[in-house]
Amino acid sequence: MLSAEGLRHAFGEGGGQVVALDGVSFNLTSGQTLAVFGPNGAGKTTLLKVLAGLIRPQEGSVRVAGGRRAIGWIGHQSHLYEHLTVRENLLFWASLYGVPAARRGPRATEVLSRLGMGDRADQPVWSLSRGLAQRAAIAKALIHDPSVLLLDEPFTGLDLAAAAELRALLGELRGGGAGGRVVVLATHNVDEGVELATDVAFQRRGRFVHFAPRGGRGSSEIAEAYRRAVGGKETDG
Amino acid sequence: MGELIAQAWRVARKDLVLEFRTRTALVSAVVFTALVLTVFNFGRDPTAVPTIDLAPTILWVTFTFAAMLTLNRAFQLELENQALEGLLVSPLSRTSLYWGKLIANLVFVAVVEGVGLPLFVLFFDVPVGHVLAPLIGVIALATLGFVAVGTLFSALVMRTRFAELLLVVILLPFLVPPLIGAVQVTARLLGGRPLSESVGYLKLLAAYDIVFVSLASLLFRFTVDE
Numbered sequence: 001m002l003s004a005e006g007l008r009h010a011f012g013e014g015g016g017q018v019v020a021l022d023g024v025s026f027n028l029t030s031g032q033t034l035a036v037f038g039p040n041g042a043g044k045t046t047l048l049k050v051l052a053g054l055i056r057p058q059e060g061s062v063r064v065a066g067g068r069r070a071i072g073w074i075g076h077q078s079h080l081y082e083h084l085t086v087r088e089n090l091l092f093w094a095s096l097y098g099v100p101a102a103r104r105g106p107r108a109t110e111v112l113s114r115l116g117m118g119d120r121a122d123q124p125v126w127s128l129s130r131g132l133a134q135r136a137a138i139a140k141a142l143i144h145d146p147s148v149l150l151l152d153e154p155f156t157g158l159d160l161a162a163a164a165e166l167r168a169l170l171g172e173l174r175g176g177g178a179g180g181r182v183v184v185l186a187t188h189n190v191d192e193g194v195e196l197a198t199d200v201a202f203q204r205r206g207r208f209v210h211f212a213p214r215g216g217r218g219s220s221e222i223a224e225a226y227r228r229a230v231g232g233k234e235t236d237g
Numbered sequence: 238m239g240e241l242i243a244q245a246w247r248v249a250r251k252d253l254v255l256e257f258r259t260r261t262a263l264v265s266a267v268v269f270t271a272l273v274l275t276v277f278n279f280g281r282d283p284t285a286v287p288t289i290d291l292a293p294t295i296l297w298v299t300f301t302f303a304a305m306l307t308l309n310r311a312f313q314l315e316l317e318n319q320a321l322e323g324l325l326v327s328p329l330s331r332t333s334l335y336w337g338k339l340i341a342n343l344v345f346v347a348v349v350e351g352v353g354l355p356l357f358v359l360f361f362d363v364p365v366g367h368v369l370a371p372l373i374g375v376i377a378l379a380t381l382g383f384v385a386v387g388t389l390f391s392a393l394v395m396r397t398r399f400a401e402l403l404l405v406v407i408l409l410p411f412l413v414p415p416l417i418g419a420v421q422v423t424a425r426l427l428g429g430r431p432l433s434e435s436v437g438y439l440k441l442l443a444a445y446d447i448v449f450v451s452l453a454s455l456l457f458r459f460t461v462d463e
Binding site: 049052053054055056067068069071073075077078079080081082083084088092093095096097098125140 | 244247251254255258259314317318319320322323324325326327328329462463
C-alpha cells in the first residue's frame with residue numbers, strides 16, 4: 001500500500017552537504033501506523049515530503065497504491081485559507097481531489113460531524129482556535145477519504161488536552177486490519193506518538209537506526225530504546 | 238485537457254472569492270490607478286506637449302504598475318498556513334495551478350483596467366468611443382502577455398525577502414516588448430489612424446503572448462517544486 005525503497009536525499013553540496021535521507025526502506029500495509037521518531041534535523045519532514053511527492057528523492061523510489069489521490073497530509077500548518085469558511089475550504093479541496101460534485105457537500109458534512117465540528121462549518125477559518133483549526137486541517141486531509149495519512153508533527157502548538165484529544169481522534173481514524181489506513185507519523189516526541197504506532201522507527205541523520213514492530217512496548221521502553229539508538233533525549237533540538 | 242482547465246478554474250475561482258472577500262490588492266490597485274492618473278493630470282503642462290502624445294504612455298505606465306500590485310498577491314496568499322504545500326501534495330497539476338493563477342490575475346487586472354480606462358478618458362479628455370473595440374482588444378492582448386510573465390515571476394520570488402521589490406526589478410525588463418507594442422498601437426488608435434497601420438505591433442503582441450504563455454506553463458513547475 002505504501003512502500004519506500006532505498007531512499008536517499010541530500011541538501012547542499014560538498015562539505016556543507018546535509019544528508020536528510022540515507023537508505024530508508026519500508027513497506028506498510030492497511031492498518032499499519034509507522035511512528036518515526038528523531039531529533040530536529042534528522043530528516044523526518046524530508047521523508048514525509050518524499051512520500052507525499054513534494055520532493056523527488058535523488059535515489060530510491062516510493063510507491064503509493066492509488067497515487068497522489070490516496071494521500072492525506074496533516075502537518076503543523078493547516079493548509080486552510082483563513083478567509084474562507086471551513087465548509088468552503090473543504091469543498092475546494094474536495095474538488096481538487098476529484099470528489100464528484102454531488103458528493104462534496106454531503107462528504108464535508110459527514111467529515112465535520114465526525115470531527116465534532118458540524119456547528120463550525122460556516123465559520124471563517126481565521127475565527128477558529130488553534131485546536132479547532134487543527135481539527136479543520138484533519139477534516140481537510142480526510143475529505144477525499146485517503147488510504148494513506150502522512151502526519152508531520154501534528155501536535156505542535158497544541159496544549160496537553162488538545163493533543164490528547166487529537167491522539168484519540170487519530171487512533172479512531174486509523175482504523176485497523178485490512179480496511180484500515182496506512183499512517184506515517186513523524187515527531188520528535190516519543191510520548192506523543194507511541195500509542196498510535198504499530199511500528200516504530202528512529203531516524204538519525206537520515207538513517208533508520210531502528211525499525212521494528214512496536215509489539216507490547218510502552219512509551220518508557222520506546223523512550224529508553226530511543227536513547228540507546230539515537231544517543232540523546234527525544235526532545236533534542 | 239478538460240480536466241486541466243477545470244482544475245485551473247477551481248484555483249482561479251477560489252482566488253477570486255478570497256480577493257473579492259478581502260479586497261486587499263484590488264482596492265490598493267484601483268486607488269493607485271486613480272491616484273497616478275490624477276497626478277499625471279495635474280502634473281503636466283498641456284500647452285507644452287499635446288495630450289494625445291502623452292496619453293498612451295501614461296495609460297500603459299499606470300496599467301503596468303497597478304497590475305504589479307495585484308500580481309504580488311497571487312502566491313502570497315498561498316503562503317498563509319502553507320496552503321501551497323497542500324496544493325502541491327494534491328493531484329492538482331502544476332500547469333493547472335499556473336493557469337488558475339493566470340486566470341485570476343487576468344480578472345484582477347481587467348477590473349483595474351476597467352476602472353482605469355474611464356478615469357483616463359475623463360482626466361485626459363481623450364475621445365475613445367470610435368476606437369473602443371480595438372482599444373479593448375489591444376489592452377487584452379498586451380495584458381495577457383505581461384500577466385503571464387508576471388504570474389510566473391511572482392511564483393519565483395514568493396519565498397524571497399523583499400518579494401514585492403524583486404518582482405518589479407525582474408519583471409520590468411520583460412515588459413518592454415509588450416509595452417512598446419501596446420503604446421504604439423494605442424497612440425495610432427487615439428490618433429485616428431487605421432488599425433491596419435499597427436499590424437506589425439499587433440503581431441508582436443500576439444507572438445509575445447503565445448511564446449510567454451507557453452514558456453511560463455512549461456517552466457512554472459521549477460518555481461514551486463523543491
